[in-house]
Amino acid sequence: MVWHRATGEVDVMSSNPCIQAVVETPWYEGEPLWPWSVADYKLFSHIQLYDEMTDLEVGLIFAQLVQYNNLAETARSLTSHPKGSVR
Numbered sequence: 001m002v003w004h005r006a007t008g009e010v011d012v013m014s015s016n017p018c019i020q021a022v023v024e025t026p027w028y029e030g031e032p033l034w035p036w037s038v039a040d041y042k043l044f045s046h047i048q049l050y051d052e053m054t055d056l057e058v059g060l061i062f063a064q065l066v067q068y069n070n071l072a073e074t075a076r077s078l079t080s081h082p083k084g085s086v087r
Contacts, residue, residue: 022046026064034063 025041032038039056041047047060 021049026067
């Protein structure tokens with residue numbers, strides 16, 4: 001089964017298998033654990049990684065990586081430093 005992003009159609013009879021990289025959207029209660037803007041996706045859905053992702057979609061991917069790797073405090077401290085002061 002192949003989902004075509006451009007048309008939104010699913011091709012179930014495709015003879016060419018296709019593996020698509022996806023990341024599950026992050027879950028949180030209350031305030032987000034990250035200080036940047038992210039795309040609005042349904043919780044526990046999957047976002048496909050592709051070459052024309054928006055900045056908000058990339059922010060969502062990074063939010064999941066930060067949360068998954070328990071890096072929330074590190075992310076907050078990096079964004080609170082003046083530009084160029086973190087090494």
